[in-house]
Amino acid sequence: QSALTQPASVSGSPGQSITISCTGTNSDVGAYNRVSWFQQHPGKAPKMMIFEVSNRPSGVSNRFSGSKSGNTASLTISGLQAEDEADYYCSSHTTSSTHVFGTGTKVTVL
Amino acid sequence: EVQLVQSEVEVKKPGESLKISCKGSGYSFTSYWIGWVRQMPGKGLEWMGIIYPGDSDTRYSPSFQGQVTISADTSIRTAYLQWSSLMASDTAMYYCVMGSGGPYYFDYWGQGTLVTVSS
Numbered sequence: 001q002s003a004l005t006q007p008a009s010v011s012g013s014p015g016q017s018i019t020i021s022c023t024g025t026n027s028d029v030g031a032y033n034r035v036s037w038f039q040q041h042p043g044k045a046p047k048m049m050i051f052e053v054s055n056r057p058s059g060v061s062n063r064f065s066g067s068k069s070g071n072t073a074s075l076t077i078s079g080l081q082a083e084d085e086a087d088y089y090c091s092s093h094t095t096s097s098t099h100v101f102g103t104g105t106k107v108t109v110l
Numbered sequence: 111e112v113q114l115v116q117s118e119v120e121v122k123k124p125g126e127s128l129k130i131s132c133k134g135s136g137y138s139f140t141s142y143w144i145g146w147v148r149q150m151p152g153k154g155l156e157w158m159g160i161i162y163p164g165d166s167d168t169r170y171s172p173s174f175q176g177q178v179t180i181s182a183d184t185s186i187r188t189a190y191l192q193w194s195s196l197m198a199s200d201t202a203m204y205y206c207v208m209g210s211g212g213p214y215y216f217d218y219w220g221q222g223t224l225v226t227v228s229s
């Protein structure tokens with residue numbers, strides 16, 4: 001069970017939109033609509049930003065959106081803000097009834 | 111309010127055993143899955159496994175099967191992660207998580223337990 005593949009880093013200027021990809025296989029990302037996204041600031045516990053591909057938990061800004069096509073899921077952050085600078089991880093339920101995280105993406109706000 | 115409160119920092123020697131805990135409150139402990147996530151220093155997140163306290167159904171990620179034991183005591187609303195013989199490579203932050211949407215996503219996180227294994 002290999003980690004899902006994410007770009008190591010993505011950057012953007014304030015106000016811009018960025019997209020983070022998360023590529024898996026038909027045994028995880030492609031199997032179900034059970035992809036989540038987490039934001040982690042340094043020294044803090046992760047926080048769920050998206051669940052079930054495109055749903056936002058209560059309290060999460062609508063600047064965060066998710067989508068999926070085939071074996072690749074994506075997280076888009078629109079109207080980029082300084083507070084969005086953090087590490088982001090995707091996670092998927094798998095056909096083995098376990099879970100797998102992505103490799104993680106460092107988002108930098110220029 | 112849902113809370114997951116984890117045990118504090120642990121410093122151990124290689125070969126020692128360890129059991130860390132995660133106490134849930136503010137929800138029906140037996141009705142929601144709890145998971146454990148490892149984060150080694152400067153590295154990414156890794157799923158270790160999940161447990162359903164209601165019937166102790168436990169599922170381990172392949173990398174952790176046989177390496178750790180996940181359990182839960184419903185009488186005190188506490189989940190556990192234990193090792194029988196620690197290695198230096200077990201040095202990491204360990205998070206417990208709770209899923210309000212069945213075993214498919216985990217939206218509540220504990221504060222983390224830092225485990226350091228060093229001779």
